[in-house]
Amino acid sequence: MLKRTPLYQAHLNLGAKMVPFAGWEMPVSYPAGIIAEHNAVRNSVGIFDIGHMGLIKIEGEEALALIQKAATNDASVLSVNQCQYSILCNEKGGTIDDILVYRLPMSYLIVCNASNTEKVLAWFKKQAGAFSPATASLYDNYCMLSVQGPKALNLVSSVLSAPLSDLKHNHTLWWRDIILSRTGYTGEDGIEMIVAKKEAAGIWDAVIKQGVQPCGLGARDTLRLEAGLPLYGHEYDEATTPLEAGYAWAVKFDKGDFIGREALFKEKAEGLRKKLVGLIPEGRAIPRETNKVVDRKGLSAGVITSGTFSPTLKRPIALAYLEGTGEGVNIEIRGNLVPAKIVAKTFYKR
Amino acid sequence: MSEPFPVDLKYSKEHEWVKVDGKTALVGITHHAQDQLGDVVYVELPPVGKEIKAMEEFGVVESVKSVSSLFCPVSGKVVEANSALNNSPQLVNDDPYGKGWIIKVEMGNPADTNALLSAADYKKLVEAK
Structure with missing residues (x-):
């Protein structure tokens, strides 16, 4: 049985073509077509349902220590309401997943690929044993929407009456119980929203009412590919390291030990395969x-x-x-x- | 949107259409096929003069997301390929039964068309899905 996001009915109403993706029934395109959806994001603005993405909360006094051990980037530099791209590696330096790490006021939030949610949760839980107290759990009542394109900030500001003009890249703003994050996966400026599932349809409808183009997985793929952004299962897998994928900048050898450090250090010294x-x-x-x-x-x-x-x-x-x-x-x-x-x-x- | 099932055409179960004119047949893909594919971005055409057997692959059509084989519903020789598709593959989406035609075949065995579906039968096939 495929899972559905809170926007399933909204997609059907818009005439979306639905496809199975990573265990979810998701829109691949709308009647406008992938190319029109792609161009809307490059030239104006588009909205994506990314409710399939995994959300995992890391809590407890040792939450930071757990993340530092499990992920390659240095999460200690994050201030509250900031996020960073990072990678989870196995002992051989192969990639378990690529993630975003958000520092929230009382906890950390991991956004991972839909196809890897169960695996990433199990990986954090396995490592958490050594970092008591630190716990990992699904952030189950929330989901994500993404508004992308040169007009995305203005659009979200106006629909939610949110003060976004000073929001920096890789920073978040809490606004009416919504986390607004200036991030994306399209090569454009944009806002990703982490919202309560029961609020998602209302926000989606309000954005669509402004004439914003709904965009499916098809356009998400062409946009990320043009921007050279890797997708797990294609550019990343457990036999591929972040150095090979071109993400050496997100591997911080000087932050202390982390899983995969030794293997990655050796690969760096010997040269990439x-x-x-x-x-x-x-x-x-x-x-x-x-x-x-x-x-x-x-x-x-x-x-x-x-x-x-x-x-x-x-x-x-x-x-x-x-x-x-x-x-x-x-x-x-x-x-x-x-x-x-x-x-x-x-x-x-x- | 064009008429999805023109009655003057014959159809294959693989979603190609054939328009017979004497010994020649014009071949393309159906409205339903182009709708399922989405934006067509490349059509690989066969060389003129190529001999094709009925339901043999003669080219491919690529959308942004996928590659699909093209099957020729009749056997014969390719006498023309729609070179307009080289620069404007989206004609397959915009006008699948007109400017988006793909090849013209000189039929080796005009009886091949007897095995094809009428518009009404093809419509049933599509709507049964």
Whole structure:
């Protein structure tokens, strides 16, 4: 049985195509279509139901110590109402999940990928034994909405009468029992809201009434890919390290011990086995996940982790792990070798 | 929106349509198919002159999210491919039975069309889902 967010009926009313995703029944697109939804976020504003994301509360006197041990970034620098990107690694440095860590006044809140919620909760609970008192539990009565795009701040300010103009990136504002966070997963400015489940539909409807484009998982994927943002299960898995994914800045070796530190330190010293890059192929055929990448001599060079049509660049783009370096490679698409240029993985910067 | 099930066409269970004109057949994908795919961003066309067997894959259509094979409901030789789709693949969405046609086939066996569905039967198939 698939889970549904509080906005399920709202999606049906808007004519959304619903699909199973990470155990949830979620909108993949609305009648406007993925490209129109994508462009609304790049040029104006769009709203996403991200109620499938996992919310885990870490509480107790030793909550910070637990997070410092489990995650790679340094959470001790967070002030109240601030958040940071971080990664949970196993002992080998492989990625259990990539997360956001929020420091709230009395606790910490972890936002993790929907597909990993149970695994991340179990991982924190397992580590918590050594940090008494520190507990991890699902933040069950809340869910998330995301409003993204150059007009997102103005829109949310006006709908909620919230004073957002001074809110910095990776900071939050508590407003009428809603946590407003200046974060996102689209490469645009925006606000993610953590709201009580019973309030979610009212806020969604108020935003939609302003003419804001509802956006589904399809546009969420094209937007994050253009921005070069990794997605767990594609660019991250338990055999891939945050260094390989290009997130060395979120791995703080000098903060003290954390799980995976030794393995990551060794990999850093010895050199990376593979590296995430952007690829721009010639022509219009789209590289897809698992397509092989070969070098110009025909030798195996890596594999595509995500590929799509970029609505902004109006051409195919892809992310791939490559074992070597060079100027160009070929991608095997349906038996054809398609030449591709290696580029920085941020295809789009606002 | 165009008429979803034009009565002058024949349909395959794989959601292609065929418009017969003497010995030639125009082939495309149905309104329902393009709606399910979403924004079409690439159509891989076969070379003119290629011989195709009935229900053999002759190309692919890619939407933002997915890749789908194109099957030719009739056997024959490709005499024309819609080159307008190279620069404007969205014609498949905008006008699936008109400017979004995909290939023109010189039929090897016009009786192939007898196995295809009428508009009414195809409509039943789509609505049964």
